[in-house]
Amino acid sequence: MAETMTITNPMLEMFKREGIIQEKDVAKVIEILRKNTSRRSVRDILIEDLGYDRHKVFQAFCKIYAFREIDLSRVTISDGWVEFINNYLSEFEPEIKNEFIENKIIPFGFSEKSKDIIIFLTPDPADRKIEKLLSKAGIKQYELAYTKLEDLDNLVSRVVAKENEFLKLLNETSDEFEIDDEDQEEEIDEDELASAVNQSVLVNLFEASLIEAVHQGASDIHIFPKENNVTEIYFRVDGRLKLWHKKDNIKPEAFLAVAKDRTKNVDRFEWESAQDGFIQRYIDHYLIRFRVSILPIVTSQYNRKYESVVIRVLDDRKVIKNLDALGFDEIAKREFVNAIKKPQGMVILTGPTGSGKSTTLVAALNYVMNPEL
Known part of the structure; x- marks a missing residue:
């Protein structure tokens, strides 16, 4: 000892x-x-x-x-700079490139001391994995520079941000289908619905919405079925809803069925009750979780099976674990901390969508958690 x-x-x-x-x-x-x-x-x-x-x-x-510190918040990272990073990493085998990305070891430029020395950004210059990875990649001359984790996450997101392949497929699809709907009051035909669900255009649209929501920093995806065979998809960004995509000429039930099919713990054939489920996807090398809430709704087309779907995007990269970063008033913070430190009782957080209820709870849990308990 x-x-x-x-x-x-x-x-x-x-x-x-x-x-x-x-x-x-x-x-x-x-x-x-x-x-x-x-x-x-x-x-x-x-x-x-x-x-x-x-x-x-x-x-x-x-x-x-x-160790040198590089403050990315004071640096303008141009598209050309991002291209330089991508080109540098692309010289390695995919396995090694992925290790660079996953460990957030990012080439930033050449040292002013020598063009043979490459500067790598890292959130932890003392991480022993860095030396092993650089040796594995055959890099002998380098300098490590510390960068704030959150700023480096943003840069990594730009570096690995891929083209939304599902959105590309959706845009390239020329053989879009239409469901015959001469009688809009007619009840939905399950066989017709099953056929529509299997159409790749709807799957591509749904998967594209998940990826694009993450790329745009949305907190929620809202799927609204409309009359006259219209489905609207909205993103909530910075607390405000904005229309992302409007799909015409398909029965909303078909797209809703696709959403339910691709959600865990949800029954596609349940139309009368509220349901909750979840989705997990790897997007830009990160595991992103989605919480899905489905609620039946009624419109003037009472024979139709309409449901409203809200998908919460749970991106752990955005989690704030420090209470000081939430912007509490000093008195409010003191009272809040006193409440969450009590051995028993209940703390209730209320507020509109996007106001920070879940974020505050996560920060509170991290404040009171003791690994020795």
Whole structure:
């Protein structure tokens, strides 16, 4: 244990000197280190166990160890710059390229010291996987530069953002079908519906909506069936609904059936009751989750089986885990923290769609979670 303390005490002292760690937390870090069996670093303990701001901790760490910091919020990343990054990564085998992307190790440019030295951005310059990956890729001369995790996520999204293949297929489809609807009051025919569901154009439209919602930063997808065989798809971006796509000349039931078919825990043949399900898709190398809510609705065409579908986009890259980042008023934050720290009781959050209820709950959970419990 004495050996561990000789390693960790200097780090604690340096963080104290930089004004990062509070005196009252030093003993907590040492106690966690004593119980530590996986050789966790002091910075990880500060961030994960004690809730310190990740960016401030890594800024101090980089200052101590003389890593360069590049603030992407002060840099204009042009399309040409993104193309340079893509071209550089494309020189490697797909497996190695994916490792660069997944570990957020991004080539940024050449060092002013030499054109033979490439600068790589990383959210953790001390990550041991970086040296192994660069060696595997045959890169011998390099410099690591720290970049704020959130800013690097945005850059990675631009680098790996692929063309929406489903949207491309949808636009290229020339043989769009129409369902004969001479009598709009006639009840939907299940065989006709099954045939329509199997049409690739509807599958492409649905899958394209999921991908495009993520690309546009939407919080929700709303699918509205309309009279006269119209289906409208809206995205909620920054709290406001905007029309993304309008599909004519198909029965809305067919598109709704596709949405239900591609959703887990939902019965396509249930039209009379509300249903909840979920979808998972890998989009731009990230696992994105979607929460699906389906509610029957009534229109003037009472023989039709219309349903409203709302799909919440759950992109973990946007999760805010720090209460300080939510913009609480000082008094409101103090009262809120006192409430969530109580051993029993209930905290209720209310507000309109997109107001931040789920975001606040996630930040609150991260505030009160104790890994030792």
